[in-house]
Amino acid sequence: MSSVDTTAEVHDEHHDDDHHDHGEFIAHHFDTPEQQYDSGKLGIWVFLVTEVLFFSGLFCAYVLLRYHQPEVFVAASEHLDKVLGGINTIVLLFSSLTMAWAVRAAQLGQNRFASRLILITMVCAAVFLGVKAVEYSHKWDLNIYVASHYNYIEGYHPDAPSEGLAGALGVSQSLINLCVLPAILLVGFLVAGVIYRVRESQAMSALYLAMAVMMGGFFLGAVGGQIYQNAAESAAAHGGDHGHDAAAGEHAEEAAVTGPDTTSKYPPPIGMFFSIYYIMTGLHAFHVIGGMVALSWLYYRCTRNHFRPDYYGPVDFVGLYWHLVDLIWIYLFPLLYLIN
Amino acid sequence: MNEHEHAHDSHGDHGDLPRYNHPVSVKLLLTVFFCLVGLTILTVVVNGFGLGQLDIWAALLIASVKAAIVCLFFMHMFWEKGFNIIAFISSLFFVTLFIGLTLMDTRAYRDSQDKFPLDKRPEPTVVRDANS
Amino acid sequence: MSTTPQAAKLFGNAIGEKGNYLNASRGIKSWLLTLDHKRIGIMYLIGVTVALLLAGVFALVLRSELFTGTKMFLTEAQYNQMFTLHGAIMVFAFIIPSVPAALGNFVLPMMLGAKDVAFPRLNLCSFYLWLFGTGFLLVAMLTNGLDTGWTFYTPYSIKTTSAVMYATMGAFILGFSSIFTGLNFLVTINTMRPPTMTWFKMPLFLWSLYATSIIQILATPVLGITLLLLFAERALHIGIFDPAYGGDPVLFQHFFWFYSHPAVYIMILPAMGIISELMSVHAHKKIFGYAFIAFSSVAIALLGFLVWGHHLFASGQSTLLSLIFSAITFSVAIPSAVKVFNWLATLYKGSISLVTPMCYALSFIFLFGIGGLTGLFLGTLSVDIHLHDTYFVVAHFHFVMVGGTLTALLGGLFHWWPKMFGRMYNDFMGRVSCFLVFAGFNLTFFPQFVMGARGMPRRYARYDPEFQIFHQVSTIGAFVLGIGVVVAFAVLVYAIYRGPKVGGNPWGAASLEWQSSSPPDYHNFTHKVVMNDPYDYSVMVYDEDLDTYIHREFTVPEKPARTEPEPTTT
Known part of the structure; x- marks a missing residue:
């Protein structure tokens, strides 16, 4: 029988039908592995319910504001890049695939394979955040902030940064600022990984190196996103004045629709869209970060060979959480990026 | 392995x-x-x-x-399991309820808010001078 | 009649090798890092009691200020801060966690015959979240104070200079504490019932905790996002609640009450569960209408989600919606009345012993009856326009929350205290505390109905002379109530040190938690519990040797013909 990993930690022979098999992963207050698994499963589903309701408030605000001010949403969505959003969608979908695959691997007790799939999932999460950082920083450069700070002026192009690291790399200062913390983490994880390696603590070393690889994913996303961003901008600049005129024309039409009180100084409150945008994507990004932490923990447990066919709950549960993060993005993408 | x-x-x-x-x-x-x-x-x-x-x-x-x-x-x-599915799907029911009733209401009084005088809108807080 | 050795184990105070949960391990660390639901319950109990006393002191300060219509010792601004902190701490830090997290934590797994809740670490995490959340509220209090009212209504909460950010952070964290408790209990009840305990063989307290958990899970996240948006509004001015940017200030009220109305049922449903237990046990009679009481808990939980708009009748809410909300509000009276009638029917021809828990339970029925019925006045559209934001509202919700929840909590404490600490309190003094609470409470809040109906608005520091007599009676009552609560806790605490020891089942109750020793073993039960109907008291017989009630299974008939009977174990 048994697709059980025989590791140093799992000594006892595993019997499916033995309900008194109090292996070390069965908490003292549960009678059977199945009861423990069912409890965890229901727990995580219920937790997902709370997450859905948590986000529902934002969707409610979104629907309300869009319903009453569709013109704001149309005007504002021009600042969002469908390609970057689309790439991020695919990245998240791919991470969902690897996550689901990791669950399968854990279910079959293939810890090593599961750990690799989880590492890919972690990297995808970081790539997603890297692309997001490019998107955010690009908006900040254009003075596109939440409603009260929204100060975008039509046709405004920020000067290319000339000083410091930003000038040297030819990217904006805001992006550099967003990269500081990931860079520190990358270096920190690398150092920790090496230290544990020297101390011959294999599992910890593997964990920290995996986390360093994950942070590398962030820079992969950021660099890729920035290259695309630069290309898109130069294409727009070469595309020239035509596009600009069209945009200006559209704006004039909107002004006519909104009514005569709209003075040029007080255009429709486009910043409102970005309030919603930043809150929704920001909260989603926090969930991605939370997922990265949970995935790192799973990675560690996989390298310690903790999972086996009657005990894979943690992978399954984190997987469900990760799929929910994906689900939310599946809705956020069309609602924020695809507005005509 | x-x-x-x-x-x-x-x-x-x-x-x-x-x-x-x-x-x-x-x-x-x-x-x-x-x-x-x-x-x-x-x-x-x-x-x-x-x-x-x-x-x-x-x-x-x-x-x-x-x-x-x-x-x-x-x-x-x-x-x-059926129970877990019901638990998760029921969240959508409550979300619908929440968003539905709230929208139903705001539609009724929205007009009064749309009359908010635009020229009373505060100036945006400048994070970085756009014209520099 | 003699007993089997198991009986001594189960109902006497024989305990396992680890000792009972109080002395199984020693030292502050063994408490702070415990995963034992009983210890976590006790820590919660200490915490919520401190919160209750703190917020209670605020209430007394408020009432003292209102002794006259002119300034005594609080400025208007200080008065605003006082009632806000009283409300916020009472609601978020005391009432919501009181019954479920403190009593529920202790009792729920034992009622299921289980060793612990499904997620013990999450349970401890809930407690620490509670501690942090309450800490944030205290930081708010000690820095700039808070003067928005516990509801944090926009736009004032965006503009005020008081410490709204700390307070919202605190309430946000307390919300998560509440969610995790609810999640834990829901899963525990679902997956850890003994195989023979079907849904309709559960004690009614579990039904009410289950209904409460449903609300905590579905409603509390919306509070979380509301407070997060308010936080963002304060920190960045995102404008979602600000019409200047196209936002909507009434939206906040919708968001807030989508949580906070169901939250009212988070506060009262567990209390109702306690009352179901107390009524039946102390009338020594099977609960009347078990299924009705069980379903009415779930019905209240679900209907609770459909009535939030009755807080917005005066906000400019659409007439159609107000009508709908008003109609559904009335329908909440049906399951509530179902409960009250069934409790009364349980008393009918019961052999009632007027011990302290029963006195509190009877007070509950009276006070909750008034509190519930006045809710109907406020649910009526036209009447509400007159009564909105008056002391009538204040009196109404205090009747439900203090008269209801606090009374039930005290009743529950007196009921389970012998189980928790293995000591009996002085029943006479317990009844005195119940009388003081009951009398003080009515003295405080009855006059408020009258002055509210006559137009005394709530949240005012100053008032016209015509209201003075009512305010003075109310203030005197508040002090009597305060003394009553202090006496109650004094009686309980005294019992821990000086009370006579009791056996496992002093009341003759039939639910499973009484099949353990008092205080319970570290693992709750040293022996497999005997499954039986939780309201069938005929199975429990008094045993003189052990001075406690034991299960009939364990008595050996006078003719010692039979060998030791094997209990039907699970």
């Missing part, structure tokens, strides 16, 4: 697995993933048609199909 011995296809029998353990076959996972990618491309393409009012509904429909297959196969809802 010995894992690959066990990496048999899930079409094979898993008689040795506990009864709550239902691995999804790799083939199905990949199929689902490519469907999701296809639907993502589809939603961008449909968006390009400029269907006007229908746009948002088309986008939401596609998103819901995507969400459904993620739930069913990636999240194993297809094999899930």
